[in-house]
Amino acid sequence: VHGDLTTSNMLVVGNRIFVIDFGLGDFSNELEQHGVDVHLMLRSLESTHPSLVQPLYAAFLEGYAEVRGDDMRRAVEVKVKEIRRRGRYVVERRLRR
Template sequence: MEARLCGRALEIGGLLYRGAEAEVYEARWFCMPAVVKVRPPKPYRHPRIDELLRTRRTVAEARAMYAALRAGVSVPAVYLVDPLEKIIVMERLEGISLAHLVEADSGRALEAARRLGSMAARLHAAGVAHGDLTTSNVVVVGDEVFLVDFGLASLDADEDDYAVDVHLFMRSLESTHPDHVEDMLKSFLEGYRQVAGGDAVENLMRRVEEIRLMGRYREERRRSVWGQVEQP
């Protein structure tokens, strides 16, 4: 990709990750290790709508990261936000994702989950929902735990959004770390409780269970409908 900033200020390297809405590249920012998140054009959208959406989502993600930082949540340092180019240049974290740490060092992973729970509680207290709270979006660097990828974050979140955060965390554990679900969730909720209190955790988990029940109901209905269609 080409960047409007070039030369010694911003040097962009290879692709690290490609998602539905954005791409992440390794980079150097004034000779410091960095990453660049860019939202490329989508040819299936009207050009004006596409331009507006990409600009808004770039700015919204940067604002969510700043709101998280103000709430006491560790996030990568943001070096540059360029709405015209739809890029965010940020600190490159030299660590390990919680998804990998669970399998590599369960003791450290449990402590990271506890700290993540505290971070989630602070985030929610500030009215922010992450929107994609999975073990892949948590990076452990030494003794520090960072939350990354605020592309789906909401700055005007409500209790349902907070419950969805926890539901997504649980689902990521169930799908990739089924043997660690109970212990990891227990540590997460312990950290959440330390910040928000026991009543808040009870109310939160009650709503989480409602969301999960609705999901199971929809899945059962889908299977039932397709089962009827497949019958001769």
């Protein structure tokens, strides 16, 4: 896992994207850690590129699936949704009131 997966830790060179700064990275197969990484990426997109969240996140997940496989992508997407429903990420819960 990267540990700080944000658009600030990506370089775009031509049509390629390079992930940099693995200082907080770790090796893990724990779904929770992968979900937290992807959740942070989604939050980064929401705060820095709000008008482009949907296409950028879809492209990110497509690339994620190419590297990690479709099963892992699906599992991480479910985990991200779970994370977003937790305490400090209460947007969904606030909307239900």
